[in-house]
Amino acid sequence: MQRTVPEGRPANGGRKVAARNREALVAAAREIYAEQGLDAPLSAIARRAGVGQGVLYRHFPERADMATAVLEENVRQVEQAAEAVPLDGVLGVLTWHLTESAAFIGLLHADGAGGRSHAYARVLSGRVERALRRRLPDGHRLAGGDDLMLAIAMVSGAVTGADRRERERRAATAWRLLGVEVGPVRPFEG
Numbered sequence: 001m002q003r004t005v006p007e008g009r010p011a012n013g014g015r016k017v018a019a020r021n022r023e024a025l026v027a028a029a030r031e032i033y034a035e036q037g038l039d040a041p042l043s044a045i046a047r048r049a050g051v052g053q054g055v056l057y058r059h060f061p062e063r064a065d066m067a068t069a070v071l072e073e074n075v076r077q078v079e080q081a082a083e084a085v086p087l088d089g090v091l092g093v094l095t096w097h098l099t100e101s102a103a104f105i106g107l108l109h110a111d112g113a114g115g116r117s118h119a120y121a122r123v124l125s126g127r128v129e130r131a132l133r134r135r136l137p138d139g140h141r142l143a144g145g146d147d148l149m150l151a152i153a154m155v156s157g158a159v160t161g162a163d164r165r166e167r168e169r170r171a172a173t174a175w176r177l178l179g180v181e182v183g184p185v186r187p188f189e190g
Contacts (some may be wrong), residue, residue: 022059022069025050025123029070034100034164037068067121072076081188082131089176090135093184094128094152098159099167099185125149141179151178 013145028048032040046056059088074097081093129149142148158174161167168185175182 018059021049021051021055024051025056025059025066025154029066030073030100033067033070042066063079070101071121071124077125078128079186080136080190082135084188084190085183087132087140088181088183089136090132090183091180092185093188094132095155095168095175095182095185096187097169098156099171100154128152153178154178173186179188 017050024091025045029045032045032048036044042056043053045066048054049056060069078090078094078097084144085093131145132148136143136148142151155171155178158170159167163168172182172185
């Protein structure tokens, strides 16, 4: 049976459109969160993604679901980079995420303070640590104990500034002071 669509209303594009909308929402959320923080209006995210708020809520019923999706994508990019590029390149990807996302910084600072969201943050932080450790050469200055995550915490603490360029400059300076080489600061595009 042929489905008819009322005049002036586009046909539902199915799963491909849904996947594209979700990707657009995650990309828009990353940008909006970088500009306005995690309390940014969800309507701004939907507008930036070019979709209605109904589409946003279909994909992300709760506000926390949106932030979780962005953090999950950040972690996935670090893991993918760790499989494909040398350590300095992975650190460049990690640094890009640090300069783009205060929420990502918070994730990497996950400590033992309880709650379900903290437990999930520790899981994601552990994934980042495992991905980076796989790339650390034997004897690397960050290979001992908690040195790797402590160095990341130190760099993320330096990532301040009004714009991304200033945050990136400060992160590069912090890595240099720690004696660690970092590749180009950019997202991993596989």
